[in-house]
Amino acid sequence: MSQPVFSTDRHGWAELLPARTPTAAISGTRRCHWAVVGAGFTGLACARRLAVLHPEQDIILLDARALAQAASGRNSGYAVGCSHFPGAFEPARLAGYRRVNRINAAGLSLLREQVHRLGIRCQWHEQGFFHAAADAQALAEVPHFADYLSRLDIPHRVLEQSALQAQLGTDWYARAVQVQIGALVQPAALLYGLAATLPPNVTLHENSPVLQVQTGAGITLQTPDAVVDAERLVIAANFEAATLGIIRPETVGSTLSGSFTRRLSADERASLGELAQWGVLSLHSGGATVRLTEDGRISVRNTAEYHGGKLLPDTALRKRQAIHRQAFENRFPQLRAVPFEFGWSGVEGISRNGTNFFQHPRRNVWFAGGYNGSGVSRGTAFGTAMADYASGGQSALITDCLGSPAAQWLPPRPVLDIGAWFTVRRRFRGVGRDR
Numbered sequence: 424m425s426q427p428v429f430s431t432d433r434h435g436w437a438e439l440l441p442a443r444t445p446t447a448a449i450s451g452t453r454r455c456h457w458a459v460v461g462a463g464f465t466g467l468a469c470a471r472r473l474a475v476l477h478p479e480q481d482i483i484l485l486d487a488r489a490l491a492q493a494a495s496g497r498n499s500g501y502a503v504g505c506s507h508f509p510g511a512f513e514p515a516r517l518a519g520y521r522r523v524n525r526i527n528a529a530g531l532s533l534l535r536e537q538v539h540r541l542g543i544r545c546q547w548h549e550q551g552f553f554h555a556a557a558d559a560q561a562l563a564e565v566p567h568f569a570d571y572l573s574r575l576d577i578p579h580r581v582l583e584q585s586a587l588q589a590q591l592g593t594d595w596y597a598r599a600v601q602v603q604i605g606a607l608v609q610p611a612a613l614l615y616g617l618a619a620t621l622p623p624n625v626t627l628h629e630n631s632p633v634l635q636v637q638t639g640a641g642i643t644l645q646t647p648d649a650v651v652d653a654e655r656l657v658i659a660a661n662f663e664a665a666t667l668g669i670i671r672p673e674t675v676g677s678t679l680s681g682s683f684t685r686r687l688s689a690d691e692r693a694s695l696g697e698l699a700q701w702g703v704l705s706l707h708s709g710g711a712t713v714r715l716t717e718d719g720r721i722s723v724r725n726t727a728e729y730h731g732g733k734l735l736p737d738t739a740l741r742k743r744q745a746i747h748r749q750a751f752e753n754r755f756p757q758l759r760a761v762p763f764e765f766g767w768s769g770v771e772g773i774s775r776n777g778t779n780f781f782q783h784p785r786r787n788v789w790f791a792g793g794y795n796g797s798g799v800s801r802g803t804a805f806g807t808a809m810a811d812y813a814s815g816g817q818s819a820l821i822t823d824c825l826g827s828p829a830a831q832w833l834p835p836r837p838v839l840d841i842g843a844w845f846t847v848r849r850r851f852r853g854v855g856r857d858r
């Protein structure tokens with residue numbers, strides 16, 4: 424059987440941080456009470472909670488890559504507190520809307536508490552986001568989204584073009600809904616901080632791909648240089664969980680890309696609006712995610728494609744940068760002379776019906792993942808709840824996670840590849856000026 428490839432490169436938010444030495448890869452013969460595979464938001468949250476629940480037990484946390492080199496360290500950094508469900512408010516879905524938002528809020532609040540208590544420096548900025556619209560399809564979403572927020576008593580306001588120009592420094596958007604819950608973060612810095620503050624009974628091993636798992640009376644995990652016997656296993660490897668060979672989640676990787684400008688000068692920043700930092704999400708699912716970061720860079724993320732669950736090679740990334748560039752200059756013609764410092768790609772796990780996974784697929788094996796584009800807060804909530812669930816606990820959060828709809832079936836390859844390519848591409852229908 425061919426070995427899985429865990430693609431990685433030197434691009435991403437981690438490049439903006441001081442260099443960090445990865446923890447040692449695992450080697451030899453090891454035993455532990457719990458193995459957690461995947462050190463993204465889900466795995467880190469799960470390992471942290473397991474350690475608190477079982478202070479006398481050993482938890483081994485394994486990741487195939489260096490920390491922050493998968494989606495959790497390469498996302499746009501929006502820790503969402505409330506989700507946007509496209510289309511008009513549907514009363515029959517009210518319980519579902521509330522369930523998802525309770526999970527988002529739980530994850531946001533766990534992260535907030537950890538960031539503040541542990542002193543994690545990750546540019547945490549909790550002022551909510553702008554859900555903006557420039558073209559017809561996204562503009563049609565403004566009243567729908569505002570109506571939904573009103574019915575759920577979620578604080579928000581609708582802003583018109585001139586108010587957006589004053590706050591953000593662009594007249595590109597015709598309208599936006601400003602939602603006042605949600606935090607912006609530097610995702611790689613947050614992951615570094617979460618990993619550095621894990622309880623002492625958690626050992627993180629990076630660059631330790633699990634290549635095979637055997638289950639039965641016990642669980643044995645094989646990496647290139649180690650054999651690990653674990654009593655229990657939590658899989659937090661998201662769309663790559665199939666690489667372990669014991670589950671086949673109905674999820675694939677969609678590859679997104681974006682670019683950062685260099686830091687803006689004081690004059691360049693003065694040409695923008697009143698806010699020192701902000702985050703814009705599009706009300707069109709194919710629209711651009713645009714941020715002004717705390718350290719004065721503008722980032723634009725506006726491509727998504729099916730690329731076999733891999734990162735984009737440099738040549739492809741350079742081509743995608745032309746698309747990022749166009750979006751940037753459309754919005755900020757006054758900054759046309761500002762170059763991009765670099766681009767990055769990242770792969771997010773998506774399911775056909777946008778559901779999440781909170782499962783107990785085998786004896787002593789659990790799996791949490793999914794989230795499409797909302798795994799910062801939701802992955803934290805799922806990982807935490809999974810630790811409680813796998814320990815036999817009960818909570819309202821577990822009930823909410825268990826309430827995730829069943830995933831729609833995905834065909835095997837190569838039909839899967841073709842279907843996934845078209846599905847991701849469909850996301851851009853009608854995007855127009857919102858790209």
Ligand SMILES: Cc1cc2nc3c(=O)[nH]c(=O)nc-3n(C[C@H](O)[C@H](O)[C@H](O)COP(=O)(O)OP(=O)(O)OC[C@H]3O[C@@H](n4cnc5c(N)ncnc54)[C@H](O)[C@@H]3O)c2cc1C
Binds near residue numbers: 462633659
């Ligand atoms: C460009 C981009 C922008 C995004 N923007 C946002 C955003 O702004 N807000 C938001 O909430 N979400 C966003 N997302 C989605 C979000 O990043 C993900 O939902 C979230 O990071 C998933 O977390 P996770 O821990 O479940 O999975 P991952 O972060 O994918 O972590 C899984 C880990 O498992 C490891 N792994 C896989 N297989 C193995 C194996 N066999 N052995 C050992 N380790 C293994 C991987 O290396 C990886 O580190 C974005 C994603 C991308 C790519």
